[in-house]
Amino acid sequence: MKEELFVSGRNIPNIDPYLHIWHWQIPIYLFLGGLAAGILFLAAVYTILGKDKEMQATVKWAPFIVPFALIIGLFMLFLDLKHKLYFWQLYTTIRLESPMGWGAWVLMIMTPISIVWSASYVREVFPNWDWKFKFLYTFEAWVIKNRWFIAWPMAIYAVILGIYTGILLSAFNARPLWNTTILGPLFLVSGMSTGAACIILMSKNHEERRLIGRLDLLFISVELFFIVHMIMGFLAGSQVQIDAANLFLGGQFTVPFFVFVILLGLIFPAVLETLELIGFKVPIVIPAILVLLGGLIFRFIMVEAGQITRYLY
C-alpha cells in the first residue's frame, strides 16, 4: 500500500482559510432553533394533555420567547449568507433532498404558528392590550377555542424543527464528524433539554418545576446515551470518522467537550436535579443555566470541529 507521507496544502490564500465558511452565526441559530423546538413541543404536549392550567410557564410564558428566538435565529442565518439579496430564492424552490431547503420551509411554518400561539395569550399577560381591529379579536377567539387542535401540528413541527437542526449538519458527507444521522435525534433531545431548562427558569410554580426538572433529567440521560452512541459509531467507522472521534478523545476539542459539554452541561446539572428530586434544597436556577450554556457550547464545538474534519489534505 502506498502511504502518503506528505501532501502539500493548497496554499491558496483567499480560499483555504475561507473554506471554514460557517462561523458563530450557525451555532447560535442551531441553539435558538433547538430551544424553540423544545419549548413549543412541551407547550403543545401539555396543552394536548389538558394541563394548561397547572403548567402555566410551559404553556403560556415560555412560548413568548419562541417567536423572538426564531426571528433572531433566522436573522443569524441571513447574516451567514454571502449572497444576501438573493435569500428569497429559498422560498421559490422546494427541494426535499436539501435539509436546508426544507428546514427553511419548516421555519416559515413554525414562526407564524409560534407568533399566533403567543398572541393568543397576550391578553392574559397584559389585560389592557388592545388588538385595534375587530377581525383580530375574532381570530384570537378562534385560536383560543382551537388551541388543542393547533397543539397537534405544533408538536409535530417542533419535533421536525429539532431534528432539522441536527440533520442540517449531517447532510454533508464531506465532513465526517457531521455525517451521522444520530445528529438529528441528538440535537432534538439537546433542544428539548434546553427548552425544559428555559421553562424551569421562568416557572414560579414548584410542582411544575419538579415535573419539568424530571423531564429534563430524562432528556439529559438520553442525550448522554446518544453522545456515547455517536462516538461509538465513529470509532466503528472509516478512518476519517475515527479521526473525527479522536478530536474529542485526545484531540484539540477534548477539554472543551468533556469539561463544558459533558461535565458542566450534562452530568453536573443532572446530579443537581437528582439531588433536588430526592429532597435536597438546590437552587434550580443553577442546573437550568448550566444546561442552556452546555447546549450552546455543544453546538459551537460541533460546528467548529466538524469543519476541520475532511477527506483530503
Place this chain on the structure above:
Amino acid sequence: MRYAMAIDTKKCVGCSDCVVACQTENNVPIGFCRDWVTETVDGTYPNVSIELRTERCNHCDNSPCVRCCPTGASHFEDGGIVMVTHHKCIGCGACIQSCPYEARYSHPDGYVDKCTFCIHRVRKGENPACVSVCPTSCMYFGDLDDPNSEIVNVLKNRKFKALAPEAGTKPNIFYLT
C-alpha cells in the same frame, strides 16, 4: 454524454499553467482559483517518489453539492457538468461544506464559484482552458460514452485512480498513475 478528465501524474511537472489559464479564461478574482496543484511525497528515503496532481471540481455523478443546495442553484448541465447558477445562489455555504474535494469557494461577489469544465468552450467543441494550455499534454478531456475518444482509450490502457473514492461521490476526474 459523460464528460470526464484524465490527468497523467507521470507527465505533470507542476508548472501551474493550468491554474493561470483557468484564472485568465474565467476571469477568476485575484487570490482565488478554480484549480490548483498538489504534491504528494511517499516512500522512505532514498526510495521516495513525488506525485504531482492538478486538481479541480470532480463533477461527480453522485454530487453532494447538487443534493444539498437549497435553491437548486447547483445543478447538472448536459454531460454531467456541475454548474452554479449565480442568480439563484444565496451563498449559504452548504455546497462548500458538502464537497470532499473542497473545490468550491465563495466568490467575492457573494455567490459560490467553481470549475465549470469551461462549459462555454466545451459547447463549441474546444477543450477546457487548462487542458488546452498544458505544456506536457498531461491532461485528457472527453466523453466517457464515446468509445473512440482519447480519454476512453487512455483509461483503457493505463492504471488510474480517483481521489477520495471512499467519500462515495463517483468522481469524474481520473489520475493516471
